[in-house]
Amino acid sequence: MMEQRTISRTQLKRQNTTETVIVLAFFLFLLALGLLLFQDYGLTWDDLAQVEIGELNFNYAFQGDPALFNLKNRYYGPLFEMLLHWITRDLADPQRFFARHLLTFFSFYLGMIFFYKLTKRITHNWLFGLLGCIIMLLSPRIFAHSFYNSKDIPFMAMFIIAVYTLIKFLDKKNILNTLIHALVSAMLIALRAPGILIPALTLGFLLLEVLVRSKRTTIKTIILTGVLYAILTGGLTILFWPILWHDPFNEFINALQQMSKFPWLGGVVFYRAQFVDAQQLPWHYIPLWILITTPFAYLVLAGLGAAKESISFFASKGLIVTARKRNFLILTAWSVLPVLAVILLKSVLYDAWRQMFFIYPAVVLFTMLGLQAIYNLRTAQLPRQVFIAISILLFLGIILTPLNFMLNNHPHQNVYFNRLGGEDMARVKRHYELDYWGLSYKQGLEYILANDPSDTIMINAANAPGKINSHILPSEQAARLQYVETPEEADYFLTNYRYHPEPYEYENEVHSIMVGNTSILSIFALLP
Numbered sequence: 001m002m003e004q005r006t007i008s009r010t011q012l013k014r015q016n017t018t019e020t021v022i023v024l025a026f027f028l029f030l031l032a033l034g035l036l037l038f039q040d041y042g043l044t045w046d047d048l049a050q051v052e053i054g055e056l057n058f059n060y061a062f063q064g065d066p067a068l069f070n071l072k073n074r075y076y077g078p079l080f081e082m083l084l085h086w087i088t089r090d091l092a093d094p095q096r097f098f099a100r101h102l103l104t105f106f107s108f109y110l111g112m113i114f115f116y117k118l119t120k121r122i123t124h125n126w127l128f129g130l131l132g133c134i135i136m137l138l139s140p141r142i143f144a145h146s147f148y149n150s151k152d153i154p155f156m157a158m159f160i161i162a163v164y165t166l167i168k169f170l171d172k173k174n175i176l177n178t179l180i181h182a183l184v185s186a187m188l189i190a191l192r193a194p195g196i197l198i199p200a201l202t203l204g205f206l207l208l209e210v211l212v213r214s215k216r217t218t219i220k221t222i223i224l225t226g227v228l229y230a231i232l233t234g235g236l237t238i239l240f241w242p243i244l245w246h247d248p249f250n251e252f253i254n255a256l257q258q259m260s261k262f263p264w265l266g267g268v269v270f271y272r273a274q275f276v277d278a279q280q281l282p283w284h285y286i287p288l289w290i291l292i293t294t295p296f297a298y299l300v301l302a303g304l305g306a307a308k309e310s311i312s313f314f315a316s317k318g319l320i321v322t323a324r325k326r327n328f329l330i331l332t333a334w335s336v337l338p339v340l341a342v343i344l345l346k347s348v349l350y351d352a353w354r355q356m357f358f359i360y361p362a363v364v365l366f367t368m369l370g371l372q373a374i375y376n377l378r379t380a381q382l383p384r385q386v387f388i389a390i391s392i393l394l395f396l397g398i399i400l401t402p403l404n405f406m407l408n409n410h411p412h413q414n415v416y417f418n419r420l421g422g423e424d425m426a427r428v429k430r431h432y433e434l435d436y437w438g439l440s441y442k443q444g445l446e447y448i449l450a451n452d453p454s455d456t457i458m459i460n461a462a463n464a465p466g467k468i469n470s471h472i473l474p475s476e477q478a479a480r481l482q483y484v485e486t487p488e489e490a491d492y493f494l495t496n497y498r499y500h501p502e503p504y505e506y507e508n509e510v511h512s513i514m515v516g517n518t519s520i521l522s523i524f525a526l527l528p
Contacts, residue, residue, distance in 0.1 A: 019126045023116065026130060030112065030137065034105040034147075039098050040411040041147045042442030043468045047097065049073060050150055054081030055089070061242045068243060075255040079190040079240050080107065080154040094472040101147045104154065108146035111157025112136060115361055118164040122327050122365060123372055131395065132368045138402045140416035141293055141352075142360060147411075148439065149354060155191045156358040162188045162198045163330060163361075170205055170326065173217055173225040182229050186236030193252075193259045194338065194358070199233050201333055202226075205326065212321060259347075269350045270499060273431045278350050283343045289353040290363075292421035292432075297398040298367050305370030306332075335362035351436040371395075409515050412440060425516030435496045438465025440513050440521035444494050445469055447511050447523065449477045452491070459483050460490035460526075463498055493524045 052071070057078035059065035068074055084103055088096045112133050120129030137143060146153050165181040181202065188195035206226040210219055237252075238244045244251045268275040271285065291299065309328045316325065338359050342349065349355055374394075378387050406413050415425075415434040422428035441461065448457060459481050461467055470478045487493045493506060497520065508527060512519035 023126065023130055026133065027109075027113065027116075030109060030133075034102070034109060037411065038102045038105055038147055041101060041144070042439035043097060043465060043472050044148060044437040044439060045463075045465055045468070046151070046437075047100075047148075048468060048471075050081055051085070051096075051100075053078055054083075054085030057242050058082045058085045058089075074243050075193070075251075075258045076151075077155075077189070077191040077193060077195075077255075078242065079187060080150060084150060093475065093478075097472045100150060104150045105147050107154040107157045111153075111160045111361075114157075114161045114164050115364075118160060118167070118361075119365060119368055121164070121167060122331075123368055125372070128368050128372055131371065132364055134399065135298060135364050135367055136361065138399050138406065139295065139298070139360070139364075140402050140406050140413035141354075142357065143406060144411065144414035144439075145354060145357065149357075151192070152354045152357045155188070155195070156361065158184065158188045158191055159195070159198070159334075159358040160361050162195070163334065166198060166202055166205075166330065167327065169202070169225075169229075170209075171323065173221055175225075175228075178225050178229050179232065182232035183236060185229075185233045186240055189233075189237045190240035192358075193255045194341075196256070197333070197337065199230070201330060202229060205329075208321060268499075270433050270501065271431075273501075275499075278348050279346070281346070281349060285349060286339055286342055286353050286356055290356070292417055293352065294360075294363070294418065295398075295402040296418045296420065297401075298364065301368075301370035301374075301398070302363050302366040303370070304373060305366035305368065308373045309366070309369055331362050331365055335359050335366070351433050412513065412515055412520060414439065415515050415520055424518075426518040429497070429518045430501050433498060434515070434518075435520040436498050438463060438469070438496050438498070440496055441466045441469040441494060442472055443513055444511070444521050444523050445473060445481065448492055448494075449473070449480060451510075454480070454491075456480060456482050458489060458491040460485070460487045460493050462493070462495035462500065465496065466494050487526055490526050493526055494521065495524075496521050 053073050053076050056065070056068045056071050056074075060068040061082065084100050087103065088099045091099055115136060116129045116133050118129075119132035120126050123129065123132075142153075142156075162181075162184045165177070165184045169177040169181040185195070185198050185202070188198055203226060206222050209217065209222050238248045243255070267278060269278050269281070270276075271281075272288075276282070309324075309331075313325050313328050316322075321329075338356060341347070342356070375391065401418075402416070405416055409415070412435065414437070417425070417428045417432070422431060425434075428434070444466075445459075448459070457480055459466070461483070467483050470481055470483075473481075484490050487506075492510075493504075495504065504522065504524065506524035506526070508525045509522055510525045511523040513521040
């Protein structure tokens with residue numbers, strides 16, 4: 001008996017060492033990847049506005065500057081932008097924007113660490129935690145946004161952390177877990193107002209425990225920790241969000257109202273080959289965008305995982321909410337409620353579904369539960385080595401298509417569509433926006449500067465990012481570019497085809513950035 005116990009401990013130690021080495025190697029690789037690639041991505045329509053949000057909130061918080069109250073975007077959660085401003089405020093362009101990209105990637109990196117921990121906790125298997133991180137990494141749109149989207153990626157990362165601390169808090173309601181979960185919840189809300197979902201889920205599950213008379217925790221403990229959590233979350237949210245300081249309740253209501261009906265000035269979106277009023281989007285706008293821009297195999301496995309967990313949830317009788325049933329409810333609420341809210345509130349969205357990226361980790365968690373369900377179907381008659389080989393081939397088959405796209409189209413992973421979006425990229429372009437945020441202008445401007453030796457180059461761009469991207473170029477090179485109002489004045493016309501899926505009439509196309517069989521950016525030399 002003693003010998004068996006010794007062997008068991010030895011095997012456990014060896015397994016823990018294997019896990020540590022492999023997981024550490026993955027996260028070192030991910031860190032190296034971020035450090036290698038963060039300067040490859042361009043700027044978006046919103047970058048200058050995001051800088052302004054951070055600067056004005058920071059100045060109000062630390063200098064009392066009231067200019068914040070005149071800012072149109074004053075209700076955007078400012079916490080991450082304030083951090084970016086604090087770190088980069090003394091840097092000149094382009095170093096400031098490169099630093100912003102790197103810090104945005106670090107937020108994604110932190111989220112990935114907690115996604116590993118969360119997936120491992122839910123699946124009870126470190127290997128599925130690692131595979132979940134690989135799926136997240138090989139989600140082309142998420143990967144691209146992880147470098148430049150300082151709005152939605154930090155919020156997604158913090159949402160992952162919040163769900164992790166929620167589960168830890170529900171498992172063990174002590175003071176430390178209450179403090180940590182309240183801190184994370186407040187930071188989440190101060191990133192974006194929809195983070196209010198986490199406090200709602202937290203208090204909802206505490207109420208459920210009271211109603212089912214949980215034997216693990218006394219009702220007194222549940223009530224006390226719930227009240228403490230609510231007070232701390234509310235107080236810390238106000239602390240982290242300067243616009244709330246003078247009138248917390250009314251200003252928070254204003255923030256929620258603006259986020260549900262954001263006053264976007266773009267007007268229309270190009271969706272399914274039609275220009276649609278952004279305030280009159282069809283109910284299927286978000287579901288369809290998720291369907292056509294997520295690797296299809298991930299969605300199939302997510303559907304399998306959701307179906308498997310649904311069957312298990314409804315098959316078990318009684319009111320006792322086990323950890324597995326509770327986790328299923330959390331994942332379902334995480335992935336479904338925000339989409340329902342957008343549909344029911346008729347929220348203004350545009351171009352794609354980046355505002356809803358925070359639900360994607362829940363989809364990937366269902367994907368891992370689906371993969372785990374397949375893994376658990378293995379039969380005793382199948383040799384272990386054969387089963388392992390089949391499992392590896394299956395996983396490689398799942399990730400091969402998105403990986404191939406990411407490698408072949410770097411750094412333009414943001415225009416990924418699966419085959420449901422169209423049989424090829426030319427067809428996709430006729431139905432949906434591609435590089436709607438204008439990041440490819442960076443590479444377009446770099447091409448012109450590298451191939452035209454003129455001291456002054458007259459540029460006309462189809463939209464604002466054509467000029468915004470000059471901020472991320474070397475200053476001595478950016479100084480050579482002079483922007484003019486009309487193509488007639490310009491040496492070059494650049495376009496990312498936003499609102500213009502059809503070809504242009506200009507004849508002298510000197511360069512284009514191709515994804516598949518279509519161009520996402522074109523440069524035309526305009527002859528005198």
